[in-house]
Amino acid sequence: MAKFLAMGDSFTEGVGDDDPLRPNQVRGWADRVAEVLCARGDWEYANLAIRGKKIGQVINQQMDQALSMKPDVVSLYAGGNDILRPKADLEALMRSYDSMVKRFADAGITVLLFTGFDTVDSPLFSKTRPRTAIYNEKVREIADRYNTLVADYWRWREFSDVRYWAVDRLHMGTAGHTLMAAKVLDVLGTHGVTEGNWSSDIEVPVLPAAAVNARGQKLRQDLGWAREYLAPWVKRRLTGTSSGDSLSAKYPDYIRLGAESS
Structure with a gap:
């Protein structure tokens, strides 16, 4: 094996x-x-x-x-x-x-x-x-x-x-x-x-197909992304925390993994 x-x-x-x-x-x-x-x-x-x-x-x-x-x-x-x-x-x-x-x-x-x-x-x-x-x-x-x-x-x-x-x-x-x-x-x-x-x-x-966004639409998307993803990322950097602090390894022991495995 x-x-x-x-x-x-x-x-x-x-x-x-x-x-x-x-x-x-x-x-x-x-x-x-x-x-x-x-x-x-x-x-x-x-x-x-x-x-x-x-x-x-x-x-x-x-x-x-x-x-x-x-x-x-x-x-x-x-x-x-x-x-x-x-x-x-x-x-x-x-x-x-x-x-x-x-x-x-x-x-x-x-x-x-x-x-x-x-x-x-x-x-x-x-x-x-x-x-x-x-x-x-x-x-x-x-x-x-x-x-x-x-x-x-x-x-x-x-x-x-x-x-x-x-x-x-x-x-x-x-x-x-x-x-x-x-x-x-x-x-x-x-x-x-x-x-x-x-x-x-x-x-x-x-x-x-690649999205073609108007300038205003792209700006709104960028602002939404900054609020939802960038700000929390910066906060973690400033506070010395990580999104993985409460997580454990997915598969800490060997398994036989199939496409439908959970």
Whole structure:
């Protein structure tokens, strides 16, 4: 029985891909990958990711548990929440990230890392682009050092289309998570982790026609978004709280996950 374990923050928990029947009420790309793995082969799946977690928290709260579960493949993406904090010491954090990846690699576990998304077209997050570029270069150096797999989110330009994103503009929506699942399965298949490329098992939704909004309508949408999503996000940053503070991992133990699992 092969074991796939996912760890990290909201990206891997599945925020933006709503599903009220699942733990934490989200599905996400990792669940979608696991569904294909479990349907196609002898796989089990666990997911320790929780929204809002920073690199240090992933190391302190998820790494030891993940190692004790002895996965065959572990996916790891953390750092987005650190990049958003200009005072965070990215160099020191990435040294810790390196040490974490080394522990998995030394244990003989196949590691899948992610680069960060290119925010060049984001009015809100474009100023974080230089820090994301540094993060990505560090990730690629770590991948070279420990011979890990890389899902190169930065270079997958399809995700620049706003229709792949959730209404909060912070996370991928259902279409984005579905596309990411296909991309990850392609990486796993290309590198022989799976017996063949199973990405075709993922049916990526057809995107709706792009909305064309008048200037006044767009302004009203932006103001509504700022009230509903941006203001609470800023408040959490100022108060040192996280949307994941009251949540537990979706799947802390291995399961056989099907598309209808809850």
